[in-house]
Amino acid sequence: MKVRRSNRLVDMTRYLLEHPRSLVSLKFFGERYESAKSSISEDLGIVKHTFNEWGQGRLETIPGASGGAVLTPFYSQENAAKAIDNLVEKVNDDSRLLPGGYVYLSDLIGQPDILRQVGKLIATQYVDKDVDVIMTVETKGIPIAQSVAMYMNKPFVIVRNSSHITEGPTVSVNYVSGSVQRIKKMELSRRTLSAGANVLVVDDFMKGGGTITGMKSLIKEFDAHLVGVTVLAEGHPVNSQRLVNDCTSLIKVETDDGAEKKIVAQPGTFMENVFDKETENK
């Protein structure tokens, strides 16, 4: 029973979105819809055109007998700017201020629409990079890592603060927590990361950069490669001391915990790091 083009387009879009950055063969779609490869090719042309037109990603088609299509979701510059502005607006709320100049973000990193935007933004930054695995540290980095992983279709690993029986053998490193200048320990299960893997580090918030530095040491211990570091929000480091300089932030947050109790959120380094570079290269 041949499936009609209009139905093919709907199911194909759903299927490709659930298998991003994966090669789906013409043969697979041909059998699924009992349609000729030439019809499937035309369908893919329509999908490609539509994603491009709406700035939602690109579809690459690989010709030949073993050919197929790969959908890579990302934001156009215009859509990325809108998503960043939306984040800034959500965080610009004085009631988010907590004692000590910390910022309450737990609600945002539990909201599906925010997570989709954050995931797609970070996936946009590394769209042409070879990433094998996304790394974060528990607890609040996890939703960020998972969102990125869903769009990049790569696994994520969780670095933990203390030993847990259900992790099996682990590798641990010590690091200096920037904000309190205390030595802490973080560890990662041996099985989760291979030597030579290309690792993208993400987290929810960076102040001094201590945990990021810790994750970098862990990556070295595993003989893996660091591809980049991106955080949802970047705060003002205590004593203006920062251990990490190569980190991209979606937003920047300045807090005044004094008499005024103010939060000022603004765009981070994302737009300039991602889109200015792109223009440069062209």
Place this chain on the structure above:
Amino acid sequence: MKVRRSNRLVDMTRYLLEHPRSLVSLKFFGERYESAKSSISEDLGIVKHTFNEWGQGRLETIPGASGGAVLTPFYSQENAAKAIDNLVEKVNDDSRLLPGGYVYLSDLIGQPDILRQVGKLIATQYVDKDVDVIMTVETKGIPIAQSVAMYMNKPFVIVRNSSHITEGPTVSVNYVSGSVQRIKKMELSRRTLSAGANVLVVDDFMKGGGTITGMKSLIKEFDAHLVGVTVLAEGHPVNSQRLVNDCTSLIKVETDDGAEKKIVAQPGTFMENVFDKETENK
């Protein structure tokens, strides 16, 4: 510039999938594609038919001036059974056995394709239930909660094991950890849960059910309602003592940590709890 039907169908499918369980108005689509509402209605009919045909969810259309469409992704019985079988196969691997009869699952809950399946399965179970928020406990429950949240388009909240400065005021409860019979403490940020909210509890693994019982107490402390409890995997409780009986599991895992070092995974109570009930009601 009017958008053609074939392009509308692709973009509409993507848009609806990124806004599941949300009412998207005919007006919105009409303006987005500069097309008549009658054309948009026909498009939605095609989307509806396709999702139904492939067992991937339902599209409800709400008529009238303020009408629109709501896409609810879920699995047909056939697709759900396939997803469960896939999970069973992945876990049936003796190298997952850890000392003490624990099971290594960290790799699975970091894999996008597994998480999509787990999320869609649990969303299928509660497709006709009123759920306001999904609750889990750190750390490994988080990816499960987030996956469900993405398909249900509802926020998730993370219960934590100890106090963290960036949470603001919290409510805490004590609970007995079933496996070690020790009193522990868990807590949730005051701001994350409202009185009267309908809460779905999910977790990665249940043995004795102590943490699930703890989350139930927390829900009571917040004057919220428990809608249901579903876990990825259910293990054999130590001393056959179980504190929770109303929990659905996607898979069951039996371990033999003795001389044999064996793991036997099999389908949990999901299929009978979700699809047998449905047949009963009809």
